[in-house]
Amino acid sequence: DIQMTQSPSTLSASVGDRVIITCRASQTVNRYLAWYQQTPGKAPKLLIYEASSVKPGVPSRFTGSGSGTEFTLTIRSLQPDDFATYYCQQYDTYPFIFGPGTKVDV
Amino acid sequence: QITLTESGPTLVKPTQTVTLTCTFSGFSLTTSGVGVAWLRQPPGKALEWLALIYWNDGKRYNSSLKSRITITKDTSTNQVFLTMTNMDPVDTATYYCARPGGNFWTGSLGWLDPWGQGTLVTVSS
Numbered sequence: 001d002i003q004m005t006q007s008p009s010t011l012s013a014s015v016g017d018r019v020i021i022t023c024r025a026s027q028t029v030n031r032y033l034a035w036y037q038q039t040p041g042k043a044p045k046l047l048i049y050e051a052s053s054v055k056p057g058v059p060s061r062f063t064g065s066g067s068g069t070e071f072t073l074t075i076r077s078l079q080p081d082d083f084a085t086y087y088c089q090q091y092d093t094y095p096f097i098f099g100p101g102t103k104v105d106v
Numbered sequence: 107q108i109t110l111t112e113s114g115p116t117l118v119k120p121t122q123t124v125t126l127t128c129t130f131s132g133f134s135l136t137t138s139g140v141g142v143a144w145l146r147q148p149p150g151k152a153l154e155w156l157a158l159i160y161w162n163d164g165k166r167y168n169s170s171l172k173s174r175i176t177i178t179k180d181t182s183t184n185q186v187f188l189t190m191t192n193m194d195p196v197d198t199a200t201y202y203c204a205r206p207g208g209n210f211w212t213g214s215l216g217w218l219d220p221w222g223q224g225t226l227v228t229v230s231s
Contacts (some may be wrong), residue, residue, distance in 0.1 A: 001169055034217035036153075043202055043224055044153065049217035050208075087153055091208070091216020094166045096143075098153040 002026050002090055004099040011104045019075040021102045023088035028068045032092035035064055035073045038101075039084045047086075048073065078104070108132035110142070110203050110222035117228050118193050124227060128186040128203030135161050135181050139210035142186040143218060144177060146199040154199075158206065159186055193229045200224040 003026035013019050023033065031051040036044035046055050048064035051071055061076040075082055083106060088099040114126035126144070133140060143158040157177040158166045165177055176189045186203060202224045208215035 032214060032216060036218075038153075043221040044218075045221075046207075046217060046219035049219075050214065055219065089153075089155070089217070091206075091214075094158075095168045096155045096158075096216050098155060100152045 029092035112225040
């Protein structure tokens with residue numbers, strides 16, 4: 001199975017900060033990489049698919065980049081609603097493994 | 107509008123078999139290229155992809171759980187089921203179903219949107 005890692009595991013930030021989260025795959029996943037946001041007690045929400053395609057309705061401050069084995073999620077100017085846990089997921093090869101998550105807190 | 111709703115027992119005993127139901131609307135599992143996935147999340151831990159079933163009854167499983175889980179569907183009732191055998195306290199988790207998006211024919215199907223609200227299953231004697 002493909003292994004996914006994320007860094008950092010926890011990130012302390014303030015409103016207005018630029019935040020960058022990295023996701024790495026143990027082998028290439030091409031551009032088949034999605035990002036999700038999850039707040040406590042809620043189901044995850046899709047932010048980005050195919051590495052850089054932003055889901056309609058997601059604020060433009062969220063961007064994704066990368067291909068192959070290394071990907072990033074950037075939040076341009078952190079807003080109060082953005083304090084959450086972020087997961088990457090590869091869907092190149094079954095099983096479609098998730099990363100361990102990055103918690104963005106104050 | 108696509109919605110998915112999970113249901114099933116909230117408390118099961120160790121060694122029991124549990125069947126969870128995902129009831130969906132807004133799409134059909136008789137449509138080519140469509141699928142439904144199951145995932146879970148133990149309290150305070152990360153998401154885990156479990157299984158996926160396609161319109162053509164193709165199935166994919168998490169390698170580490172393949173011997174214990176079975177995914178099936180009933181297209182007449184718009185439901186997908188996840189059966190898990192030999193439940194253990196470590197299987198305590200919120201179980202979600204979700205619709206994979208993308209294009210099956212180009213191999214790009216797999217991002218998940220939308221998700222159900224999840225159902226918490228506790229395994230305890």
